Amino acid sequence: MSGYDKLIFELSSPGRIGYSLPAPDVPNADPKELLAAKHLRASPPELPEVSEFDVVRHYSRLSQLNYGVDTHFYPLGSCTMKYNPKLNEDMARLGGFARLHPLTPETHSQGALQLMWELARDLAEIAGMDAVSLQPAAGAQGELAGVLMIRAYHLARGERRTKVLVPDSAHGTNPASTAIAGYRVVQLKSDAEGGVDLTDLERNLDEEVAALMITVPNTLGLFEPRILEISEMCHAKGAQLYMDGANLNAILGITRPGDLGFDVCHFNLHKTFTTPHGGGGPGAGPVGVRAHLEPFLPTPVVTKTDDGYALDWNRPQSIGKLQAFWGNFGMLVRAYTYIRTMGPDGLRAVADNAILNANYLMKRLEPHYDLPHPGPCMHECVFSARRQKKLGISAMDVAKRLLDLGFYAPSTYFPLVVEEALMIEPTETESKETLDAFCDAMIQIAREAESTPQVIHDAPVTTPVRRLDQTLAARQPDLRWRPRGG
Amino acid sequence: MRYLPNTPAQQKEMLRSIGASSLEDLLSPIPPKARLRRPLNLAAALAEGDLVRHMRALTALNADSDQYTCFLGGGAYDHYIPSPINHLISRGEFFTAYTPYQPEASQGTLRTIYEYQTMVAELTGMDVANASLYDGASSLAEAALMAHSATEGREQIAISRGVNPLYRQVVATYVEGPNLRVKEVPLGDGTTDLAALKKTVSGKTAAVIVQYPNFFGCLEDVQAAADICHEGGALMIVATDPVSLGLLTPPGALGADIVVGEGQGLGVPLSYGGPNLGVFATRTDLVRRMPGRLVGATVDRDGKRGFVLTLQTREQHIRREKATSNICTNVALCALMATIHVALLGKHGLRKVGELALAKAHYAAEALTKIPGVRLRFGAPFFKEFALQLPKSPERVVKRLAKEKILAGIPLKPFDRSLKDCLLVAVTEKRTRQEIDAFVQALSQAVV
Numbered sequence: 001m002s003g004y005d006k007l008i009f010e011l012s013s014p015g016r017i018g019y020s021l022p023a024p025d026v027p028n029a030d031p032k033e034l035l036a037a038k039h040l041r042a043s044p045p046e047l048p049e050v051s052e053f054d055v056v057r058h059y060s061r062l063s064q065l066n067y068g069v070d071t072h073f074y075p076l077g078s079c080t081m082k083y084n085p086k087l088n089e090d091m092a093r094l095g096g097f098a099r100l101h102p103l104t105p106e107t108h109s110q111g112a113l114q115l116m117w118e119l120a121r122d123l124a125e126i127a128g129m130d131a132v133s134l135q136p137a138a139g140a141q142g143e144l145a146g147v148l149m150i151r152a153y154h155l156a157r158g159e160r161r162t163k164v165l166v167p168d169s170a171h172g173t174n175p176a177s178t179a180i181a182g183y184r185v186v187q188l189k190s191d192a193e194g195g196v197d198l199t200d201l202e203r204n205l206d207e208e209v210a211a212l213m214i215t216v217p218n219t220l221g222l223f224e225p226r227i228l229e230i231s232e233m234c235h236a237k238g239a240q241l242y243m244d245g246a247n248l249n250a251i252l253g254i255t256r257p258g259d260l261g262f263d264v265c266h267f268n269l270h271k272t273f274t275t276p277h278g279g280g281g282p283g284a285g286p287v288g289v290r291a292h293l294e295p296f297l298p299t300p301v302v303t304k305t306d307d308g309y310a311l312d313w314n315r316p317q318s319i320g321k322l323q324a325f326w327g328n329f330g331m332l333v334r335a336y337t338y339i340r341t342m343g344p345d346g347l348r349a350v351a352d353n354a355i356l357n358a359n360y361l362m363k364r365l366e367p368h369y370d371l372p373h374p375g376p377c378m379h380e381c382v383f384s385a386r387r388q389k390k391l392g393i394s395a396m397d398v399a400k401r402l403l404d405l406g407f408y409a410p411s412t413y414f415p416l417v418v419e420e421a422l423m424i425e426p427t428e429t430e431s432k433e434t435l436d437a438f439c440d441a442m443i444q445i446a447r448e449a450e451s452t453p454q455v456i457h458d459a460p461v462t463t464p465v466r467r468l469d470q471t472l473a474a475r476q477p478d479l480r481w482r483p484r485g486g
Numbered sequence: 487m488r489y490l491p492n493t494p495a496q497q498k499e500m501l502r503s504i505g506a507s508s509l510e511d512l513l514s515p516i517p518p519k520a521r522l523r524r525p526l527n528l529a530a531a532l533a534e535g536d537l538v539r540h541m542r543a544l545t546a547l548n549a550d551s552d553q554y555t556c557f558l559g560g561g562a563y564d565h566y567i568p569s570p571i572n573h574l575i576s577r578g579e580f581f582t583a584y585t586p587y588q589p590e591a592s593q594g595t596l597r598t599i600y601e602y603q604t605m606v607a608e609l610t611g612m613d614v615a616n617a618s619l620y621d622g623a624s625s626l627a628e629a630a631l632m633a634h635s636a637t638e639g640r641e642q643i644a645i646s647r648g649v650n651p652l653y654r655q656v657v658a659t660y661v662e663g664p665n666l667r668v669k670e671v672p673l674g675d676g677t678t679d680l681a682a683l684k685k686t687v688s689g690k691t692a693a694v695i696v697q698y699p700n701f702f703g704c705l706e707d708v709q710a711a712a713d714i715c716h717e718g719g720a721l722m723i724v725a726t727d728p729v730s731l732g733l734l735t736p737p738g739a740l741g742a743d744i745v746v747g748e749g750q751g752l753g754v755p756l757s758y759g760g761p762n763l764g765v766f767a768t769r770t771d772l773v774r775r776m777p778g779r780l781v782g783a784t785v786d787r788d789g790k791r792g793f794v795l796t797l798q799t800r801e802q803h804i805r806r807e808k809a810t811s812n813i814c815t816n817v818a819l820c821a822l823m824a825t826i827h828v829a830l831l832g833k834h835g836l837r838k839v840g841e842l843a844l845a846k847a848h849y850a851a852e853a854l855t856k857i858p859g860v861r862l863r864f865g866a867p868f869f870k871e872f873a874l875q876l877p878k879s880p881e882r883v884v885k886r887l888a889k890e891k892i893l894a895g896i897p898l899k900p901f902d903r904s905l906k907d908c909l910l911v912a913v914t915e916k917r918t919r920q921e922i923d924a925f926v927q928a929l930s931q932a933v934v
Contacts, residue, residue, distance in 0.1 A: 005791060008601050008829045018830040019568065021838050025919040026849035031733060031841050034848050035867055039705050041735050045608035047833045055829050056570050059598070059822075063579035066594035070578025076587070083489055084582050087534060092757070093572070096545025101558040102759025103896050104549050108888055111547030112758045125527050137620035137760065138815040140802070148662060176802035176812035180631070182663030185807040223515040252526075254513060259520045270815065274489075277584035278819030279595040280617065280779070282761030285815075298659075313900070320659035324561050324623035324652045324748070325759025337541065343531030346487050352509050353490050353497075359512055360500040376504075376512040403591045411587070414803070431491035432500060463590040465792035473784035473796040477773065479614045480604040 004061045004464075009481045011058060012048040018055050046483055065464045066279070067408045073434050077380045077411035077423025078171065078219060080249050080271035087341065088274060088334035097333050102325040106310050112329065113309030116302045119336045120286070126347070127245070127265050128258025129288030133297045134327040139246060141322055142266030142285030143177035143213075148319040149264060149289060149296040150211045150240045151181055156296075156317065159238070161210035167196055169219045169415040174244060183210060190417050194220040194373040196230055205237050215244040216260065217251070217378035219415040219423070221358065231261025240264065240293075248272045249427070250355060250379035253348030263290050269328075273335035284331035298322050353428035354379040357435060361426050364439040368446040372418055380425035382418050393449040393456050395420040400467060401448070401459040405441040487531075549893060551756060555921045556893045557850075559871045559912025560701070561622060561650050562759055565729060565751045565839070566916050571826045581819055585779070589794045590786075595818065596793035599781040602825040609731040609828075609836075610745040611738025612767035616778035618821040619764030619813060622748025623653040626695065626725050627660035628766065628777045628811055629744045633693035633721040634666055635810070636775045640692035640720070646671045646678040646711075648700030649725060651901040657695075666692070676704035676864025676873075678711060687718035693744075694718075697725040698737060701901075702910065703847070703871030704864055705734070712741025728752055728765055728824075730869050732836025733844065744768045751914075753827030754820045763820040774800060777811030842915035843870035850913045850922045857930040863908050871912040873898065873905065878933045880909040886932045892925055 031040060050058075067074065074081035092098060100112055120132040136142035147164065154161050164183040166174045168190055175185040186204055191197040196214060205212075212234050217223045224230065234241050243257045243265035249272040257265040269275045270283035277283070289297065299318040300311035311326070342350065355378055362371065362381040369383040385395040399409035399422070411423040426435055448456055460466060492500070506512055513521075532540065556564040575581060579594060586592030586599075599617045606615035619625040630643050643661065645654060647670050654670075661668060671683045678696055687694060694715035696706045712722040723744045724737035729751035737745045749763030750756070768776055774797065782796035802809040831839065847870045855861050859877030876883060880897035887894040895912070898905035913922065 007597065008825075009604065012833075016832075017835065018832055019835040019838075021835065021842065021915065022918075024842060024845055026845050026922075028848060029841065029845040031844055034844055035705070038709075039734055039867065041731070041733060041837070042739075044833050044837065045605075045732065045736075047605060047608060047831075047836070048829055049832045049834075050829060052568075052570060052830060055826060056574065058829075059574045059580075059826060060577065062594040062597055063574070063577040064594065065592075065597070066579040066583045067588075067591040068579045069582035071582075072591075074582075074584070076584060079584055081582075081584060085489060087537070089576065089581075091538070091541045093755075094541060094545045095550035095552055096542075096548035098755040098757050099551040099564075100548045100758045101551055101556055101564065101756050101893065102562050103558050103560050104758075104893060105884060105888060107885070108549035108554075108893075109547075109758065111544035114547070115544055122528055128522075137624065137817075138813070140812040140814045141620065141624070144812060148659065151663075171814075172802035172804070172806050172809070173812050173814050175807035176805075176809045179807040179809075180660070180663050180812055182665060225515045225517070228517050228520060251516075253522060255516050255520050255522055259522065260517075268815075276581045276819070277815075278581050278817070279583045279592075279598075279822065280585040280818030281815040282620075282817040282820055283815040284761075299655075319662070321652060321655040322624065322659060323621045323656060323760065324650065324762070325621075328760040329758035330755070330761055333541075337537065340529065340532050340537050340540070341534070342487070342489075344526040344528045346490075346531050347526060347528070349487055349490055353492055355512050356492070356497060356500055356504075356509060359504045359506070363504045376506070376514065399588060400590065403588060408591060409588045429489055429491065432496045460590050464593045465590055465786040465790055466788055468589050468786050468792045468794050469784045470794055470796070473782040473794050474799075477780075477797060478783040479600075479773070479780055479796075480607050481600065 007481055008048045008050060008058055011050050011054050014049055016049045016051050018050050018052045072408050073430060073438055074408040075410045075424045075426055076408065077425040078246055080425060080427055082274060082427035083429035084274050084276040088337045091337045092330045092333045110308050113302055115336050116332060117304055117309050119332055120302060122339050123267055123286055124288055127288045128256030130291040131294045131297060132286050132288040134286045134332055135298045135322050136285035136287055137323050137328050138281060138283040139266055139268045139285040140173040140177055142287040143173055144180055145287045145298055145322055146242055146264040146266055147178055147181040149293050152296040152319050153293055154210055162208045164210055165204055165212045167214060169417045170215060171244060171246060174213050194218065194222050195224050198226065201233060205233060207237060209237060209239040211240040211242050213242040213244060215247055217247045220373050220382050221377040221380035222373060223378055227260050246271060247379060250351055252351040253344065254351050258290060263293060269331050269335040274338045275331040275334040282328050282331060284328040350428050357426040357428060357430060361424060361435050361439060365442055368443050380423060383422045384418050385420040385422055388449045389420050391449045391453060393453055395422050397456045398422060398445055401445045401456045402441060403460040404462045407438055407441060554891045554893050555925060557895050557911045557913060557925060558893050560896045560910055561652060561748055562756055563751045563912060563914050564916055565914050567753050568830050571753045571823050574826055575819055575822055580822060586795060593793060596781050598822050598825050600783065600793050602821045603781060605825060605828045606765055606767050609728050609736060610767045611736030612745050613770040614773050615767035616776055616780055618816045618818060619766050619778050620817060621762035621764045622725060622746060623656035625746035625764035625766045626653050627657045629723045629746050630657055630661060630693055632775050632777060633723060634664060636721060636772055637692045640690055641666050642690045643668045643693050644671055644686045644691055645695040647673050648678055648706060649695055649697040650701040653725060676702055676866030677706045680710055683711060684714050687714055687720060691718050691720040693721045693723050695723045699727060699730060699869040702864055702873045703868040704866035705869060708737055708740035730840055733840025749824045752824035754823050761817050761820050763817055763824055775810055778813050778816060839915045843913060846917050847913035853926045854929060857933060859933060870914060871910060873908045873910050875908050876933055883932045887928050890928050892928055
């Protein structure tokens with residue numbers, strides 16, 4: 001399996017075809033008669049000529065070079081790599097969803113609109129928000145929408161604020177989204193316990209601050225214990241409070257962003273709500289707001305009227321559109337299916353088991369790896385490999401050795417506030433048996449670091465390729481295949 | 487609960503190892519005041535079979551384009567999706583993996599992205615393509631921001647009114663923060679008014695944006711627009727439909743500096759408008775300004791070829807507020823659908839798809855305009871989509887034809903009041919002559 005080294009282009013053989021198209025059934029089929037020569041491509045693109053079976057075998061074999069949640073425990077912190085139910089996939093592929101054109105008249109898309117309306121309502125209940133837009137395509141776009149709504153809110157009140165506060169432990173998307181929305185990003189320090197440093201917050205919180213953007217639980221897997229105080233401090237200065245909902249899985253049914261004082265939060269449906277990660281997407285990043293921000297929601301908004309469900313475009317204060325159509329609907333169908341599968345008690349059990357699994361794993365690994373911020377943790381925990389580093393073994397080395405032992409790796413070197421970080425999120429869908437096997441592997445690596453470090457330095461050896469030369473890739477970018485001699 | 491494996495006995499055992507007497511102990515950092523003391527107000531859980539029944543009932547209210555004849559376009563198209571795509575993307579190793587942060591365990595994903603980047607570069611005629619953005623509209627907005635930074639902060643964007651109005655709305659949202667000014671350039675007879683474009687472009691212009699084929703299906707003179715653009719020192723951005731590029735001259739050969747597009751037609755289901763596929767390609771010298779992920783080839787320790795995410799210092803997880811974009815999660819699985827689609831169609835198939843769509847669209851246009859009072863709104867050459875002027879309200883025509891299971895097109899009034907008597911009709915390679923004839927027949931009755 002690991003010997004398979006081809007690109008689809010390298011399977012090409014002139015004259016081979018992998019498609020089946022109908023013969024033209026209309027007259028005047030010659031493009032040269034319909035369009036001027038300047039509009040017609042002079043030479044064909046260099047694309048492969050392969051049979052259908054070539055394609056099927058090639059991509060089947062490529063898939064086998066991957067670790068996925070279906071095949072491997074995937075403890076990638078902050079990404080909530082839980083089981084992606086097969087039923088969700090079936091539902092998203094139903095013809096009335098998968099083959100529905102976005103500009104179908106509303107009279108003929110009532111089922112889709114109803115699903116969106118109900119999902120928005122359910123997400124609002126889950127987050128304690130008053131309204132939800134399903135349009136953002138991913139978490140980062142949800143952040144952009146949220147910050148733009150905050151901006152529009154302040155401007156509508158005649159306030160031109162210039163700064164957004166973001167803790168140093170935040171996801172990189174937070175400062176990036178904030179910057180695109182036109183704000184200066186001010187980084188806040190974390191305190192010794194990994195929470196927001198209230199003194200630093202106090203010092204930076206003035207009337208120029210549009211918002212504080214924080215992740216709850218934070219990227220250290222810890223719940224911010226002074227969240228209500230932080231909320232009061234922000235609101236007293238007229239600043240809005242934004243919650244990055246990447247870690248919402250931990251608090252389902254336990255507490256709600258709205259009840260914690262947040263004005264805006266986004267949801268990552270590909271994390272908490274089981275839509276698959278797809279090798280990097282698509283996801284979906286709906287954004288929820290309290291009532292005072294509702295006028296600024298992206299257009300259109302799905303509404304329920306006496307005549308049924310409709311898209312409301314008449315939103316004069318809206319921040320506008322984020323993508324061409326209404327949202328990543330296929331992902332919305334999956335998340336809706338999941339919520340209806342779980343019900344209120346099931347979702348609460350999700351959070352409970354996610355927390356239980358993370359704490360169990362943390363307890364088992366604590367003797368073997370440094371834990372800069374002791375728990376209890378929420379849905380994930382962050383270890384440091386600094387003890388191993390003294391033996392010449394980095395967090396990266398630990399990650400690579402895990403691949404050999406049959407596990408995907410935790411997130412490494414994030415959050416930035418932890419040296420040699422190993423961020424582990426087991427999720428609730430993994431059993432104790434799997435967690436034990438993973439912990440055994442982690443403990444084995446800690447021992448190897450002391451006794452046989454070379455085996456770690458050599459890792460991985462069981463994967464299709466060994467450690468790759470990142471420097472070469474960046475110095476001499478080779479970003480596309482070219483024909484030999486081309 | 488079937489997705490939660492730990493048994494009550496295991497939960498107890500785990501709590502014991504943790505040293506907690508109950509789960510409540512682990513929730514102590516959460517302020518009691520903010521705890522939810524009731525179950526979430528959601529519908530009770532449904533058994534799998536009941537839920538399937540409920541979902542089927544919802545789908546029954548929607549117009550499945552396999553049960554209707556679809557002439558809708560406007561940025562999403564009913565192209566044929568070959569069978570292998572769904573089978574291959576349904577492999578768990580693809581769809582349950584994430585961003586390939588550990589390249590040694592992600593070579594499958596990385597290699598498909600490298601193939602995808604090559605295919606997009608070939609189709610668009612550009613040097614380099616990224617691993618995907620969200621959709622055509624957000625890709626266009628990202629291109630505008632990139633042009634702003636690549637022209638050292640020029641603040642105006644000239645955008646043709648031939649660009650999909652929904653895309654223009656997204657551009658307007660994205661340029662709000664950096665405070666760029668968008669200047670719309672009017673149309674002549676279906677394509678950008680080049681004299682007006684010339685007047686709009688100045689030393690302050692960061693980019694000129696046209697769509698090709700444009701929202702009305704018409705083929706712009708991209709080269710002429712690019713010449714005007716480059717004279718002003720701006721970057722030429724072309725939004726395109728990659729499905730057309732097997733047949734049409736690629737924007738890269740017409741002076742484009744950045745090419746974006748909606749790749750949905752390359753094997754991605756309509757899915758009520760999302761997820762789609764944001765295509766993004768540019769020239770080599772602009773690659774470090776580019777948004778989104780890039781996969782590059784390299785070698786491993788043993789000298790074997792392998793693939794990694796590269797040039798990541800552009801990205802948010804490294805550069806934070808100085809990143810070229812905030813994008814993290816993209817639409818990798820949709821890019822995989824397109825990769826498989828393009829592999830199946832290969833060097834010549836996409837041209838054939840284009841030829842069929844072109845021929846059928848022209849056949850339909852000719853037959854439709856024989857109906858008294860129906861005419862083509864624009865005289866410019868078109869590809870697979872065209873605006874029809876009708877003697878009756880397009881909204882009423884659409885409603886009437888829906889009863890005959892025909893999705894007739896998109897009434898243009900909501901997009902432009904001056905086109906309130908127009909209907910935008912798209913004809914893909916999937917439409918048969920029989921379907922087109924039935925459409926013509928139904929429309930001729932509806933406009934009487």
